[in-house]
Structure formats: C-alpha cells, structure tokens
Amino acid sequence: xxxxxxxxxxxxxxxxxxxxxxxxxxxxxxxxxxxxxxxxxxxxxxxxxxxxxxxxxxxxxxxxxxxxxxxxxxxxxxxxxxxxxxxxxxxxxxxxxxxxxxxxxxxxxxxxxxxxxxxxxxxxxxxxxxxxxxxxxxxxxxxxxxxxxxxxxxxxxxxxxxxxxxxxxxxxxxxxxxxxxxxxxxxxxxxxxxxxxxxxxxxxxxxxxxxxxxxxxxxxxxxxxxxxxxxxxxxxxxxxxxxxxxxxxxxxxxxxxx
Numbered sequence: 001x002x003x004x005x006x007x008x009x010x011x012x013x014x015x016x017x018x019x020x021x022x023x024x025x026x027x028x029x030x031x032x033x034x035x036x037x038x039x040x041x042x043x044x045x046x047x048x049x050x051x052x053x054x055x056x057x058x059x060x061x062x063x064x065x066x067x068x069x070x071x072x073x074x075x076x077x078x079x080x081x082x083x084x085x086x087x088x089x090x091x092x093x094x095x096x097x098x099x100x101x102x103x104x105x106x107x108x109x110x111x112x113x114x115x116x117x118x119x120x121x122x123x124x125x126x127x128x129x130x131x132x133x134x135x136x137x138x139x140x141x142x143x144x145x146x147x148x149x150x151x152x153x154x155x156x157x158x159x160x161x162x163x164x165x166x167x168x169x170x171x172x173x174x175x176x177x178x179x180x181x182x183x184x185x186x187x188x189x190x191x192x193x194x195x196x197x198x199x200x201x202x203x204x205x206x207x208x209x210x211x212x213x214x215x216x217x218x219x220x221x222x223x224x225x226x227x228x229x230x231x232x233x234x235x236x237x238x239x240x241x242x243x244x245x246x247x248x249x250x251x252x253x254x255x256x257x258x
Contacts, residue, residue, distance in 0.1 A: 144225050156202050
C-alpha cells in the first residue's frame, strides 16, 4: 500500500483505522457493567455496543465524509467512495459476561473489493489484520492457517442460539463433524472464530444465520492467511464453513453438501 498516490491514501486510511481501534478498545476495557436491552430472542445490545459504534462512525465520518457504512446497529448508509462494514462488538454476550473473546470487526471496501480488515480483541490484547494481496497478521506478525489434518484438529462450531427451531438439525451435523474432527469449541464471535482458523488455532469453523458485518473482516483475514471458505447466502443471511486446506473437503462435504 505504498508507491502511488492511491497507495499512500489507503495506507493513511489503514493507519487511521488502527489508531482508532486502539483508542476505542481502551474505552471498552473501562466499560464493565454497561446497561443492556434485548432486541429479539437471545439477541442483546449493550450501551457499549451503541457507544463504540457511535465513536467509530463519528471519527470516520469526520475524516472521510464521503464514505458509506454498513453496521450492526445503524444499518446502511450509501456513500460515493469507500464502504466501512462494522460490527462494534462481535460477541456481545461474551462482553456482557466478561469472557474475553469479543472484538471490534472492521472491513474497508472500495468498488466491491476488500482493501483491509481489522479484528481487534482488546481484552486479549490481540489485533488481527489483513491487507489485500499482502497477507494476514496478528500483532504485526504474519500468520497462516495450519496444516493439521481433521482427525487431529479442532473445529469451532456455534449453535443457532437465536434460531432454536434448527437445533435438531445442528446436533445431527455436529455429530457428523465430531466423527471427523478430534474436538470442538464454541467462542461466540464469528470474527474471532475466523481469525482463530486463520492463525492455526483451529482447523475449521462452521456457523449459520450470520450477517455481513459478522464475517466480512474475518473472511478477508482468513483468505489472506491461506484459508478456504464456503458461503451460503439467503436474503442477506449467511452460513459459513471455513477451514485450512487440509480440512476443507471434510468440512464442505458435511456442511455444504459439495
């Protein structure tokens, strides 16, 4: 992201985002005990979700007023330049309970292409990022998906916690995956789950009924780390199957039927 005027502009935008996330993440660490309300069945928003999103959009809007955004709480606003896809707290229930696998997820796009992405987990002190064509990183160090075969590896699976009518189907698929993978985990954040696969902490990840702001940043990081994924989309709702190369055939056979 250096060389041409466009490269310089994008590098400045990248650095602005990194600095902003560190500032907002520090605020989150001091926001324990925030109020909350229930948006729908098993779906919560805290005061901090709203405040983090306000801080991000305020800073971005002041610096880049022509850009559009798509966020969890504010929705979508079109712009004439770039598009910011933001989940202010991915893993709200984790945040509410003091479990550290929550994060801020930001993906920046231009002309429909991912330019750079960040997944910042302030409670863990971990910042994952990716730049198109330049790889994926954790706290500045290059990361890659692992090369462990399925039978020795972990899969991250998250039950449909807001769609309990699909639980029986999930348990059946879970059993099939348990016959292939050594063990499984569930951490409650789609973005962090994708980053865990990208960094080799897990072989694979499977979850249903996600939104674009849940997965956009994590998918770019996974892709730049050498991972593979299969998406099913229906009306803006996504099912995601993602893994390292070694586990992809096993994963997609069970979750995607291909």
